[in-house]
Amino acid sequence: MGISVQLLSKTYGSQKAVDQISFEATEGKILGFLGPNGAGKSTTMKILTCFLPQTSGKAFVCGFDTSNDSLQVRKNIGYLPESNPLYHDMYVKEFLYFVGNTYHLQNLKTKVEQVILATGLEKEQHKKIGQLSKGYKQRVGLAQAIIHDPKVLILDEPTSGLDPNQLIEIRKLIKELGKTKTVILSTHIMQEVEAICDEVIIINKGKIVANNTLQGLLEEHQEKSLEPIFVKLTRDV
Numbered sequence: 001m002g003i004s005v006q007l008l009s010k011t012y013g014s015q016k017a018v019d020q021i022s023f024e025a026t027e028g029k030i031l032g033f034l035g036p037n038g039a040g041k042s043t044t045m046k047i048l049t050c051f052l053p054q055t056s057g058k059a060f061v062c063g064f065d066t067s068n069d070s071l072q073v074r075k076n077i078g079y080l081p082e083s084n085p086l087y088h089d090m091y092v093k094e095f096l097y098f099v100g101n102t103y104h105l106q107n108l109k110t111k112v113e114q115v116i117l118a119t120g121l122e123k124e125q126h127k128k129i130g131q132l133s134k135g136y137k138q139r140v141g142l143a144q145a146i147i148h149d150p151k152v153l154i155l156d157e158p159t160s161g162l163d164p165n166q167l168i169e170i171r172k173l174i175k176e177l178g179k180t181k182t183v184i185l186s187t188h189i190m191q192e193v194e195a196i197c198d199e200v201i202i203i204n205k206g207k208i209v210a211n212n213t214l215q216g217l218l219e220e221h222q223e224k225s226l227e228p229i230f231v232k233l234t235r236d237v
């Protein structure tokens, strides 16, 4: 099931942010969504999560059409936006109960405890979100994205601003989640893609310029790492 995107476009005024892109993302795989600043990554993710309507084309999440089945799409999707919006005056646990209630989850106490454990928030669970470090706020963002056990996870730069230890922890968690879910994550960190992604899409100026497995991409370009491939495909000449 996962995600299916067909000739998707988004225009802001006269600017084409996403230009007729098509791709699939499948269960049990982590798809790295890469591109320079302004390439259209967040816009695509916002369409997939029903935050924005597309201008044309289609997007399906678990078989549900984002343009006319948004409730079903949102039930099946967990989203960590780039800005990681949180309620800073709420306590961590209080916030997770609040999110769980919006999904009408059963056994909420158990689910909150499980998600706190999974994201390593045990020690911080009684603090106010505003008092947490950036890395721990990011963990709360991830916790709210997975509390309803969605089939699909959309993570927009999930590890930006984390220290190396937190980075390793969060990557481990995403890798674990990717075993049973469809995960799309955007990042500017090439090593992150090499560490956790099975498949890679590179988008440049709204268009897909590469769509392959990580190994396939390295072989196709006869490179040992992703960085030179990214530069070659997205450089302005």
Ligand SMILES: Nc1ncnc2c1ncn2[C@@H]1O[C@H](COP(=O)(O)OP(=O)(O)OP(=O)(O)O)[C@@H](O)[C@H]1O
Pocket: 012, 015, 017, 035, 036, 037, 038, 039, 040, 041, 042, 043, 044, 082
């Ligand atoms: N609400 C908006 N109104 C007008 N233009 C927008 C809006 N949101 C995004 N854009 C433009 O669309 C283009 C794609 O933006 P988007 O945020 O999708 O890129 P991105 O690949 O996520 O970039 P970054 O890596 O910097 O986060 C950019 O040129 C951006 O300025």
